[in-house]
Amino acid sequence: HSPAEKPGEKPSGSHGGHQRREVCHWPCRCPPVPTCTPGVSLVKDGCGCCKVCAKQSGETCNEADICDPHKGLYCNYSEDEPRYETGVCAYLVAVGCELNGIYYLNGQTFQPNPLYKCLCVSGVIGCTPVFIPRLAGGPCTRVKGRRKPGQSLCGPGQPKQLQATNYRLMSAYRSLPLVLKNKCLVQATPWTPCSRTCGIGISSRVTNENRKCEMRKEKRLCFIQPCLTNILKTIKIPKGKTCQPTFQLPTAEKLVFSGCSTTQSYKLTFCGVCSDKRCCTPNKSKMITVQFECPNEGFFKWKMMWITSCVCQRICRAPGDIFSELKVL
Numbered sequence: 376h377s378p379a380e381k382p383g384e385k386p387s388g389s390h391g392g393h394q395r396r397e398v399c400h401w402p403c404r405c406p407p408v409p410t411c412t413p414g415v416s417l418v419k420d421g422c423g424c425c426k427v428c429a430k431q432s433g434e435t436c437n438e439a440d441i442c443d444p445h446k447g448l449y450c451n452y453s454e455d456e457p458r459y460e461t462g463v464c465a466y467l468v469a470v471g472c473e474l475n476g477i478y479y480l481n482g483q484t485f486q487p488n489p490l491y492k493c494l495c496v497s498g499v500i501g502c503t504p505v506f507i508p509r510l511a512g513g514p515c516t517r518v519k520g521r522r523k524p525g526q527s528l529c530g531p532g533q534p535k536q537l538q539a540t541n542y543r544l545m546s547a548y549r550s551l552p553l554v555l556k557n558k559c560l561v562q563a564t565p566w567t568p569c570s571r572t573c574g575i576g577i578s579s580r581v582t583n584e585n586r587k588c589e590m591r592k593e594k595r596l597c598f599i600q601p602c603l604t605n606i607l608k609t610i611k612i613p614k615g616k617t618c619q620p621t622f623q624l625p626t627a628e629k630l631v632f633s634g635c636s637t638t639q640s641y642k643l644t645f646c647g648v649c650s651d652k653r654c655c656t657p658n659k660s661k662m663i664t665v666q667f668e669c670p671n672e673g674f675f676k677w678k679m680m681w682i683t684s685c686v687c688q689r690i691c692r693a694p695g696d697i698f699s700e701l702k703v704l
Contacts, residue, residue, distance in 0.1 A: 395458060395459075395460050396460055398421075398422070398437050398438050398439040398440075399421070399422035399424070399438060399439055400422075401422075401424075403422070403423075403424035403425060404424075405424060405425035405426070406425065408426045409426070409427065409428050411428040411429075412428075413503040413504065414492075414494070414501070414503040415428050415429060415431065415443065416428075416429040416443045416444070416445045416446070417429075418441065418443070418444065420439050420440065420441060421437075421438045421439045421440070421441045422438070422439050427440070427441075429441060429442060429443035429444070429445075429448075430442045430443065430448070430450075430464045431443055431446075431448070431464060432446075432448060432464050432465065432466060432482060433463060433464060434463070434464050435461055435462070435463060435464075436450040436461070436462050436463065436464050437450070437460060437461050437462065442464035442465075443464070445496075445501075446466075446482075446494065446496050446501075447466055447467045447469055447481065447482070447496045447497050448464045448465065448466060448467070449464070449465060449466075449467055450462035450463070450464060450465075451463050451464070451465040466481055466482035466496075467481075467497075468481070469481040469496075469497040469498070471483070471495055471498070472495035472496075472498055472499065472500050474487060474493075474500060475487065479495040479500075480495065481495055481496065481497060481498075482494070482495065482496070483495050486505070489505070490504060490505055491503065491504055491505060492505050556584070557588075558588075559583060559584075559588035560583075560588075561582070561583060561584045562582065562583055562590075563580055563581065563582035563583075563584065564580045564581045564582070565580065566578045566579070566580045566595070566680075567579050567580065569597035569598075569599050569680075570597075571597075571599075572599060572600065573599065573600045573601060573602040573603075574598070574601070574602045575596055575597070575598050575630060575631070575632050576596070576597050576598070576599075577594055577595070577596060577597065578594070578595055578597045578680070579592055579593060579594045579595075580592075580593055581593070593678075594678075595662065595677070595678040595679055595680055596632065596665070596677050596678070596679040596680065597657075597679070597680045598630070598643060598645070598679070598680075598682075599645065599646050599656075599657065599682075600645050600646060601624065601645065606648055607648060607650070609622075610622045610647050610648055612647075612648075612649075612650060617649050617650045617651045617653070618647065618648070618649040618650070618651075618653060618655065618687040619647035619648065619649075619655075620646065620647050620655050620684070620685045620686065620687050621644050621645065621646060621647055621655075621682070621684065621685050622644075622645055622647050623642055623643065623644055623645065624642070624643075624645075626642070627640040627641055627642040628640055628641065628642075629641075630665065630667075632667055632677070633667075633669075634669065634670075635667040635668060635669035635670075635672075635675070636667065636668060637665050637666060637667055637668070638666045638667070638668050638674070639665075639666075641665075643681070643682070644681075644682045644683065644684075644685075645682065646682065646685035647685065647687070649687050652689065653687045653688060653689050653691075654687065654688070654691040655685045655686065655687040656685060656686060656688070656691075657680070657682050657684075657685055658684045658685050658686040659682075659683045659684040660680045660681055660682050660683055661680075661681050661683060662678055662679070662680065662681070663678070663679050663681045664676055664677070664678055664679070665677055665679050
């Protein structure tokens with residue numbers, strides 16, 4: 376006999392008289408690991424057993440079929456009262472994202488570039504490539520000379536059916552020439568444009584140049600130009616020219632970042648200006664390490680881009696345009 380129930384207590388194993396269906400079964404018996412579509416996470420199911428493709432926004436979910444945790448999704452059971460057995464994947468209430476001056480809501484899908492579709496999740500933007508079909512050649516090459524009755528238009532040994540589309544997209548981490556270091560094929564994306572057109576900003580890239588040969592995000596400081604009220608008066612453009620690619624301030628100065636200043640003074644090379652519509656951007660640079668001292672808070676170090684030369688051109692990229700260098704091969 377089961378123990379007597381206390382007043383106001385629900386019967387054990389039930390929710391208001393509705394018995395929930397068990398979705399987890401042990402020991403685990405898993406099917407082959409599935410291949411998820413781009414942008415869908417491969418996760419362990421809610422039973423802790425098998426690898427599954429996570430459910431996406433608007434799809435049904437339960438204790439086993441979990442929602443994509445990397446997209447801030449959760450299983451909303453509110454419409455399945457009183458059983459609370461099957462839910463629908465929904466986004467948690469969170470902050471949106473901003474890209475190139477446009478604000479996107481949390482969970483919003485958008486396409487800022489023809490090559491990529493992006494998703495805003497809690498202030499972070501994630502993107503997956505959009506595969507663009509390219510038509511292949513004809514189903515087979517024509518046979519030279521006259522065709523005999525009943526003869527196929529395909530040459531000997533040629534398949535009559537070829538793949539209708541050909542997908543080729545530049546790798547996200549492609550950077551040639553590739554270098555082999557400590558059994559690691561070092562790869563890196565180009566550095567993003569500096570986050571600020573004047574003053575100290577930040578640029579980033581993804582690289583596997585580390586001990587574990589893992590793709591990681593790397594950041595560095597960048598200082599393209601000082602914030603001057605009238606920079607054209609400060610920089611002297613040579614007579615007969617329309618651009619001055621680089622310039623330096625008269626004296627070395629300490630750099631200020633987040634309320635902290637460098638322990639050393641630096642005489643940096645900055646990118647100049649043009650009197651026409653061209654802009655000057657870094658052409659060659661090296662990496663240095665600078666140390667900052669904070670009042671009553673100690674020291675910290677940052678890697679920083681040290682500009683050695685700039686080039687003036689008509690192609691001017693907006694800071695933060697992460698898609699400016701993407702192209703279809």
